[in-house]
Amino acid sequence: MYEAERSRLVNGLRDNGYVTDERVLAAMEKVPRHEFIPAELRDQAYADSPLPIGMGQTISAPHMVGIMMQALELRPGHKVLEIGAGSGYHAALMGEMVRPGGMVYTVERLEPLGAKAAEAIERLHYDDVVKVIVADGSSGLAEHAPYDRITVAAAAPGVPRPLEEQLADGGRMLVPVGGQGYQDLMLVTRHGDKMERTGLGGVVFVPLIGEHGY
Numbered sequence: 001m002y003e004a005e006r007s008r009l010v011n012g013l014r015d016n017g018y019v020t021d022e023r024v025l026a027a028m029e030k031v032p033r034h035e036f037i038p039a040e041l042r043d044q045a046y047a048d049s050p051l052p053i054g055m056g057q058t059i060s061a062p063h064m065v066g067i068m069m070q071a072l073e074l075r076p077g078h079k080v081l082e083i084g085a086g087s088g089y090h091a092a093l094m095g096e097m098v099r100p101g102g103m104v105y106t107v108e109r110l111e112p113l114g115a116k117a118a119e120a121i122e123r124l125h126y127d128d129v130v131k132v133i134v135a136d137g138s139s140g141l142a143e144h145a146p147y148d149r150i151t152v153a154a155a156a157p158g159v160p161r162p163l164e165e166q167l168a169d170g171g172r173m174l175v176p177v178g179g180q181g182y183q184d185l186m187l188v189t190r191h192g193d194k195m196e197r198t199g200l201g202g203v204v205f206v207p208l209i210g211e212h213g214y
C-alpha cells in the first residue's frame with residue numbers, strides 16, 4: 001500500500017535537492033511512514049509535512065528527516081542514540097542504515113508514545129536493530145555509551161553536556177539549539193576532547209523537556 005505515493009515523495013526530495021545521498025533515499029523508499037502515524041492521518045503520510053502523533057508531539061517532515069540522516073553520515077555497524085523517539089519512524093530509517101551490525105537506541109519521555117513506537121518497530125521487524133527506551137533522554141543513555149552518532153529530535157537551550165560526553169571520538173551529533181519556536185540545527189563533531197560545532201540552518205522542533213532541556 002502507498003508505494004506509488006512513497007516513491008513520488010522520495011523522488012521529490014531527490015529532484016529538489018534536499019537529499020542527494022542515495023543510501024538515505026533508499027531507506028526512505030523502504031520504510032512505510034504511514035505505519036507510524038495515527039490511522040486517521042494516513043492519507044497524508046506521503047505529503048512532505050510534519051503531522052501530529054498525539055500528546056502535542058509531531059513526526060518531522062520527511063525532508064527534515066532526510067536532511068538529518070544525510071548530515072549524520074550513518075554507516076552499517078554504527079551505534080546510534082536518538083533522543084525523542086516520537087512515532088519511531090526516524091529510528092526505523094536509521095535502523096535500515098546501520099544494518100548489519102549496528103544498533104539504534106531511541107529514548108522517549110512520554111510512555112504512551114514510546115509504547116506505540118515500540119509496537120510499530122516490532123510490527124515492521126526493526127526490533128533487532130532498534131530499541132525504544134522510555135526515559136528522560138536529555139541526559140543521554142549512559143549505559144550503552146559511547147555512540148558513533150547522536151540525534152536529538154527536540155529543541156534544547158544548549159548542547160546538553162552529557163550528550164557530548166557520550167559521543168565517541170570522531171562521532172557526529174545533531175541537536176536543534178535555540179529558543180522555543182525557532183532553532184539552529186547544530187552539527188557537533190568530536191575530535192578527542194574538542195567539539196567542533198557547525199550550524200546547518202534554521203529549524204522548528206518541539207521542546208526537549210527534562211534535566212538538560214527546558
Ligand code: SAH
Nearest residue numbers: 084086087090108109137138153208209210
Ligand atoms: N523522531 C520522531 C519525532 C520526534 S518529536 C519521529 O520520527 O516521529 C520529539 C519527541 O521528543 C516527542 O515525542 C517528545 O515527547 C520527545 N521528547 C521531548 N523531550 C524529551 C526528553 N527529554 N527525552 C526523551 N524524549 C523527549
